[in-house]
Amino acid sequence: MEAEPILATRNLTIAFGGFRAVDGVSLIIKQGTIHALIGPNGAGKTTCFNLLTKFLAPTSGSIIYKGRDITSLRAADIARLGIVRSFQISAVFPHLTVLENVRIALQRQRGASFDFWRSERALKAFDKPAMVLLEDVGLEDFAGLPAGQLPYGRKRALEVATTLALDPDMLLLDEPLAGMGHEDIQRMAALIRHVAANRTILMVEHNLSVVAALSDRISVLARGRLLAEGDYASISQDPQVIEAYLGTGHG
Numbered sequence: 001m002e003a004e005p006i007l008a009t010r011n012l013t014i015a016f017g018g019f020r021a022v023d024g025v026s027l028i029i030k031q032g033t034i035h036a037l038i039g040p041n042g043a044g045k046t047t048c049f050n051l052l053t054k055f056l057a058p059t060s061g062s063i064i065y066k067g068r069d070i071t072s073l074r075a076a077d078i079a080r081l082g083i084v085r086s087f088q089i090s091a092v093f094p095h096l097t098v099l100e101n102v103r104i105a106l107q108r109q110r111g112a113s114f115d116f117w118r119s120e121r122a123l124k125a126f127d128k129p130a131m132v133l134l135e136d137v138g139l140e141d142f143a144g145l146p147a148g149q150l151p152y153g154r155k156r157a158l159e160v161a162t163t164l165a166l167d168p169d170m171l172l173l174d175e176p177l178a179g180m181g182h183e184d185i186q187r188m189a190a191l192i193r194h195v196a197a198n199r200t201i202l203m204v205e206h207n208l209s210v211v212a213a214l215s216d217r218i219s220v221l222a223r224g225r226l227l228a229e230g231d232y233a234s235i236s237q238d239p240q241v242i243e244a245y246l247g248t249g250h251g
């Protein structure tokens, strides 16, 4: 059965002065897929991502989520609808333990009041679901460690756990593998695949071999425009895509 679109854009455009960083981009992201947004440096990926996550407002065009026009909604509104961005906003509190970080994220999600979350008993009620989330991201052995002491790759796994605490239908990942060594890359790639089991993932990512391994569908941007879309086998054969990458001495 063909998956339904969960998120779509129609002619999404943003101009800075006269320069169109994202220019008439129409994307369709299907429910339950891992979708990657790639392209050479300066292609407009981050800007497009910022439009989808409401960090920027488009000059024209629209964004549709589950059939509803969300173009004019704010970041907090879309989070409530189930679209959550990881990695740039997910603060990790370094002096709190790994478990406490996830517990706080869960408390926020459930809208617990300040008085409520001062009570030790109420806090403990979140320990179990927090542990389940830690197990989900492979951090159960680190639960008691101050988050600031986690190695970099594990810290990013913790960010995934705090993001999952918001119970998103759609997870937007901004360069999830950036700055990671080989082992962390493999672990994060497996984690993305794992959390994608019952969610939709959109990621901007430069690591093309992981994009190839993980993505159901890939959209290629170049100079603000959508150049090609398809699975890795088809886009990697596309002469325009090859030229766009070679033209910048990239990838």
Ligand SMILES: Nc1ncnc2c1ncn2[C@@H]1O[C@H](COP(=O)(O)OP(=O)(O)OP(=O)(O)O)[C@@H](O)[C@H]1O
Binding pocket: 016, 019, 021, 039, 040, 041, 042, 043, 044, 045, 046, 047, 048
């Ligand atoms: N606020 C802004 N004002 C003016 N120009 C901008 C602004 N934000 C982005 N741009 C320009 O838009 C273009 C696209 O930038 P963007 O960061 O989205 O590209 P990218 O594909 O994410 O690149 P990279 O892979 O290098 O991160 C670039 O030419 C950039 O200089």
